[in-house]
Amino acid sequence: MEYSSKKLEKKWQEYWAQNGSFEPNEDFTKAKKYILSMFPFPSGRLHMGHVRNYTISDAFARYYRQQGFNVLHPIGFDSFGMPAENAAIKNGSHPKTWTYSNIDYMKGEFKSLGFSFSKERELATSDELYTKFEQGFIIDMYEKGLLYRKKGFLNWCPSCQTVLANEQVLEGSCWRCDTNVVKKDMNQYYFKITQYGDELLSDLAKLEGGWPKQVLTMQENWIGKSYGLEFKFSFDIASRERLNNKFDGFEVFTTRPDTIYGVSYAALAPEHEIVNYMIENLLLDDDTIIKIQEMKNTSSIDRQKEKSGVSLNLNVTHPLTKKSVPIWVANFVLMDYGSGAVMAVPAHDDRDFDFAKKYNLPINAVIKPFNGDLSDDKAFTEVGELFNSESFNGLNSKDAQGKIIDYFEAQNIGTKKTNFRLKDWGVSRQRYWGAPIPFVHCDSCGLVMEKKENLPIALPEDIVITGEGNPLDKHPTWKHCKCPSCGKDAVRETDTMDTFVESSWYFLRFCASPKNWQDEAFSKEQIEYWMSVDHYIGGIEHAILHLLYARFFTKVFRDLGYISFDEPFNKLLTQGMVLKDGAKMSKSKGNTVDPDAIIEKYGADTARLFILFAAPPTQELEWNDSAVEGAYRFIKRFYERSSNIVKTDSIPQIDHGSLSKDEKFARKKVYEALVRANDVYGEKYTFNTMIAGVMEAMNALNAQSNSDVWSEGYWILTSIMEPVIPHVCSEISSEYFSLKNLTSQRVLEEVFVENVIILGVSINGKARTEIEVASDESQENIMKIAKESAAKWLEGKTIVKEIVVPKKLVNLVIKD
RNA sequence: GCGGAUGUGGUGAAAUGGCAGACACGCUAGACUUAGGAUCUAGUGCCGUAAGGUGUGGAGGUUCAAGUCCUCUCAUCCGCACCA
Numbered sequence: 001m002e003y004s005s006k007k008l009e010k011k012w013q014e015y016w017a018q019n020g021s022f023e024p025n026e027d028f029t030k031a032k033k034y035i036l037s038m039f040p041f042p043s044g045r046l047h048m049g050h051v052r053n054y055t056i057s058d059a060f061a062r063y064y065r066q067q068g069f070n071v072l073h074p075i076g077f078d079s080f081g082m083p084a085e086n087a088a089i090k091n092g093s094h095p096k097t098w099t100y101s102n103i104d105y106m107k108g109e110f111k112s113l114g115f116s117f118s119k120e121r122e123l124a125t126s127d128e129l130y131t132k133f134e135q136g137f138i139i140d141m142y143e144k145g146l147l148y149r150k151k152g153f154l155n156w157c158p159s160c161q162t163v164l165a166n167e168q169v170l171e172g173s174c175w176r177c178d179t180n181v182v183k184k185d186m187n188q189y190y191f192k193i194t195q196y197g198d199e200l201l202s203d204l205a206k207l208e209g210g211w212p213k214q215v216l217t218m219q220e221n222w223i224g225k226s227y228g229l230e231f232k233f234s235f236d237i238a239s240r241e242r243l244n245n246k247f248d249g250f251e252v253f254t255t256r257p258d259t260i261y262g263v264s265y266a267a268l269a270p271e272h273e274i275v276n277y278m279i280e281n282l283l284l285d286d287d288t289i290i291k292i293q294e295m296k297n298t299s300s301i302d303r304q305k306e307k308s309g310v311s312l313n314l315n316v317t318h319p320l321t322k323k324s325v326p327i328w329v330a331n332f333v334l335m336d337y338g339s340g341a342v343m344a345v346p347a348h349d350d351r352d353f354d355f356a357k358k359y360n361l362p363i364n365a366v367i368k369p370f371n372g373d374l375s376d377d378k379a380f381t382e383v384g385e386l387f388n389s390e391s392f393n394g395l396n397s398k399d400a401q402g403k404i405i406d407y408f409e410a411q412n413i414g415t416k417k418t419n420f421r422l423k424d425w426g427v428s429r430q431r432y433w434g435a436p437i438p439f440v441h442c443d444s445c446g447l448v449m450e451k452k453e454n455l456p457i458a459l460p461e462d463i464v465i466t467g468e469g470n471p472l473d474k475h476p477t478w479k480h481c482k483c484p485s486c487g488k489d490a491v492r493e494t495d496t497m498d499t500f501v502e503s504s505w506y507f508l509r510f511c512a513s514p515k516n517w518q519d520e521a522f523s524k525e526q527i528e529y530w531m532s533v534d535h536y537i538g539g540i541e542h543a544i545l546h547l548l549y550a551r552f553f554t555k556v557f558r559d560l561g562y563i564s565f566d567e568p569f570n571k572l573l574t575q576g577m578v579l580k581d582g583a584k585m586s587k588s589k590g591n592t593v594d595p596d597a598i599i600e601k602y603g604a605d606t607a608r609l610f611i612l613f614a615a616p617p618t619q620e621l622e623w624n625d626s627a628v629e630g631a632y633r634f635i636k637r638f639y640e641r642s643s644n645i646v647k648t649d650s651i652p653q654i655d656h657g658s659l660s661k662d663e664k665f666a667r668k669k670v671y672e673a674l675v676r677a678n679d680v681y682g683e684k685y686t687f688n689t690m691i692a693g694v695m696e697a698m699n700a701l702n703a704q705s706n707s708d709v710w711s712e713g714y715w716i717l718t719s720i721m722e723p724v725i726p727h728v729c730s731e732i733s734s735e736y737f738s739l740k741n742l743t744s745q746r747v748l749e750e751v752f753v754e755n756v757i758i759l760g761v762s763i764n765g766k767a768r769t770e771i772e773v774a775s776d777e778s779q780e781n782i783m784k785i786a787k788e789s790a791a792k793w794l795e796g797k798t799i800v801k802e803i804v805v806p807k808k809l810v811n812l813v814i815k816d
Numbered sequence: 817g818c819g820g821a822u823g824u825g826g827u828g829a830a831a832u833g834g835c836a837g838a839c840a841c842g843c844u845a846g847a848c849u850u851a852g853g854a855u856c857u858a859g860u861g862c863c864g865u866a867a868g869g870u871g872u873g874g875a876g877g878u879u880c881a882a883g884u885c886c887u888c889u890c891a892u893c894c895g896c897a898c899c900a
Contacts, residue, residue: 212820213820213821214819214820214821214894214895215820217819217820217895217896218819218820218895218896220819221818221819221820221895221896221897222895222896224896224899226899226900228900252900253899253900254900255899255900256900267900300898303898304897304898307898330898331898332898332900333898333900334898334899334900336899337899337900338899338900341900342900343900344900345900349900350817350898351898351900352900354898419899419900420899421896421899540894540895543895544895544896613828613839613840614828614829614840614841615828615829616829619822619829620893621828622827622828624827624828624841626827626841626842627827627828627840627841627842628841629841629853630840630841630842631840633854633855634840637855686830688828688829688830688839688840689829689830689831689838689839691839691840692829692830692838692839692840693838693839694839695839695840696838696839699839758835759835760834760835761835762834762835762880762881764880764881765834765879765880765881765882766835766881767835768835769835770835800880801880802880803834803880803881805834805881808834808835809834809835809881811834811880811881812880813880813881
């Protein structure tokens with residue numbers, strides 16, 4: 001029996017396709033499992049990261065099917081997005097053609113890897129049917145006030161010619177093409193995710209235990225809730241007059257109200273409205289205006305290099321001391337956090353300190369260490385004792401925070417305030433290959449929603465993509481339409497949606513029964529049955545963006561009445577990266593391994609086995625060609641040694657007592673592997689140790705020759721391994737067991753009972769020797785035997801303590 | 817700076833506080849072969865001929881017993897970051 005991965009894998013892939021083996025059924029009384037992997041972008045070919053991702057989810061799905069669960073294990077394609085347009089620019093292909101031919105190819109790859117995805121539920125987010133329901137949800141959200149349009153400074157990627165969400169700007173550069181991002185003032189649509197800031201934060205508690213701690217922390221930091229004091233600085237009379245009485249002051253936010261008496265200046269962001277007013281009305285000299293313009297035009301990265309600023313020659317009054325405080329513009333003040341203005345306390349804040357040093361501003365200390373002295377050359381930012389703070393002198397700075405906020409509130413000059421780092425989600429993109437935003441601009445009615453019965457607003461196919469500007473805007477006819485409200489000539493919105501919108505609800509769409517796909521996005525009954533996702537598997541790179549947006553959409557859909565739960569993903573497993581030669585596989589580094597080539601050479605089972613065996617799923621996986629060979633050899637042996645099995649339709653009944661030592665040992669190893677397997681799928685996810693257990697069992701089986709033990713061993717081992725290497729296990733199982741063993745297996749406790757056990761003997765905690773005793777031997781006798789066998793180390797010593805750890809070891813504590 | 821994680825053989829990695837290195841890769845030797853990048857057998861943490869010693873980034877501590885628990889510390893990786 002020669003192992004041929006090609007023949008055998010093709011056979012089973014056809015069998016599964018013909019039998020619809022992986023379709024969930026619609027009996028909602030059955031226990032269910034929803035196993036989901038993050039769906040791929042149809043880039044053209046799967047990479048090893050995908051293979052790892054789907055191998056893990058497939059193992060879960062197959063395991064739970066064996067255990068009798070109704071399993072939903074769907075796949076789709078996150079198919080809108082810029083690479084399709086980039087390919088269009090590069091090779092003149094149409095984004096749609098490019099996308100769907102990639103999808104076809106990748107579906108073939110899924111099949112050749114033996115992934116047990118539901119075929120009927122496959123979808124692509126660029127399907128018009130998907131767009132239709134998504135646009136419907138957008139309209140719902142607009143009606144709820146969760147979507148709005150406003151002008152603002154946006155992150156603009158000059159290379160992609162589009163707006164980016166804050167989340168898509170990494171270190172000042174575009175997340176896709178790495179171009180330096182600039183600020184641009186334009187209209188944009190926003191989701192009001194900040195309205196859910198508190199809930200997105202507090203519900204993280206519900207995910208504890210199910211989600212990796214790291215991801216929870218990342219989301220927590222991203223939401224960035226902080227508490228503090230908000231109050232108003234009022235201009236003095238001279239300043240007010242200089243500003244033509246247009247402004248009487250500005251709000252600031254601080255998390256350190258305890259340092260209020262140390263304020264020595266205040267700073268505005270270069271984009272602050274007061275600064276803009278002064279520039280527009282020429283209230284500043286040319287030199288100052290030039291400096292401010294320079295600050296505005298500097299990218300956020302460069303701004304971090306050195307602090308700079310200019311004085312505005314304005315003054316405000318300190319709210320408590322009534323002293324005059326000068327106003328500066330500073331490049332480190334961010335317009336989009338808080339109010340775009342800060343009080344500055346150089347003595348107790350590193351940034352304020354650097355700035356004060358550079359421009360020779362006063363440094364007024366008001367907090368001192370409990371012991372020791374203040375240093376002159378850096379800010380003291382720790383907890384200490386207040387001084388120079390009038391009635392608050394002597395307080396612990398931590399306690400002073402609340403007391404000072406209370407004082408401001410009592411005097412009616414400030415309020416306690418919660419601030420979020422999270423900002424509203426800008427969702428419009430000036431691109432072609434995305435879901436059109438279903439709005440119309442009408443001269444009479446303004447911004448009007450499209451009627452739901454007109455959905456989907458589909459993309460035109462006859463477009464020219466050059467990379468310059470928005471192809472939809474340039475299309476000769478597409479944007480011209482009638483106003484849905486008054487019927488007059490109007491113009492369609494030509495912006496399309498951020499592709500993260502599609503991935504924010506695809507897991508709900510999968511719950512819908514395909515027979516109703518045309519009529520509804522999903523039904524509440526189906527959603528209630530399948531959700532939440534039991535295991536969600538994907539890359540850590542989505543820890544913030546996708547997972548936060550998906551949580552947001554879930555809460556919005558709940559408030560729209562479509563669903564009735566709070567969180568979409570019960571358990572999240574973030575897989576580690578696939579490395580080669582210590583670095584992440586990437587085309588630019590030239591260290592990629594092509595999954596198709598591995599399948600061609602060794603077969604899908606080998607690829608799957610190696611991936612699950614080489615490292616636990618959450619850790620990085622180092623690709624190793626010779627270890628892949630090793631996986632292949634194991635499968636080959638596993639297949640060839642199956643000739644030791646005697647054909648049977650039920651697990652052989654074995655009289656354990658009558659077996660030889662080797663036979664007993666083999667059975668023990670087999671059942672140990674079974675126990676391990678159940679642990680792995682249940683909670684630990686350490687497939688590597690489960691596979692090691694199976695290998696040990698194989699080694700033990702091979703050391704004996706009882707055909708019943710062989711048969712029983714394979715009955716169990718092929719069942720355990722089917723989720724990992726489904727093709728070869730199905731082949732063996734159908735050949736010898738009529739596929740009857742691919743179900744949950746019972747653990748026989750009798751094989752773990754030993755009549756003789758080996759105990760380690762240690763002296764002073766150091767392993768010295770071993771003894772063999774009857775398993776029911778008395779402690780007394782064990783100790784006697786142990787002392788005899790360790791006699792040579794005990795000579796001339798006194799035993800001060802004797803410890804027997806049942807079934808493990810004996811420890812003797814001695815001294816001279 | 818803040819937060820999270822990880823440090824164990826030549827390599828990937830195992831170890832409910834109980835004989836560290838399971839399992840695998842690699843390597844060494846042998847067997848079978850015309851041949852071996854196939855297969856099988858044996859060995860393989862380090863030092864040492866051996867007895868033995870030593871060993872989980874480092875330093876302390878708790879314990880009969882520590883890779884595992886506690887304190888400090890070093891290194892690497894990841895995320896966020898002028899967030900007031």
